Amino acid sequence: MPEIDMREPTFWVLTALASGRRHGYALISETSSLSQGRVNLKATTLYAALERLEKQGLVIADGDERVAGRLRRYFRLTDIGAQRLQQEAARMESNAQQARERLRLRPGTARGVIA
Known part of the structure; x- marks a missing residue:
């Protein structure tokens, strides 16, 4: 069964965690x-x-x-999470490439320039 497209907030949370563990406030800020x-x-x-x-x-x-009397709960990306993020990034790149190609071929545009 194919993966469901990832929502943008999920993509950014996983992206933020890709560079290391983060606590909630840091995730909010970084996303x-x-x-x-x-x-x-x-x-x-x-x-x-x-x-x-x-x-x-x-x-x-x-x-x-x-920290300063407040509890910070940390999270990290799992190997499965990293793999899923990589798949989503590849899917998004493929989609963007298709869109750019279609725009380049769009009738009435000179050399792919979009008015």
Whole structure:
């Protein structure tokens, strides 16, 4: 059975975790930065997503740490999560390539220049 297309917030959460373990606030900040502001997660939304991703085996809780009296819960990408992220990145690249090719061949455009 083929994988379901990944939603953009999930893609950015996994992308943020690809470079190492992160706690919730860092994930919120990094997903916003990586997505150039398109994804702005709330804490409740993030933790619901992380719970779902953990059930799917894509992420795993990776310890807690108390900082300035606040508990930080860390997560990391699993090998399965990294593989799924790689598949999604390849799917997106293929889609973008197809779109660029179609735009290049678009009737009425000079040398692929889009008006």
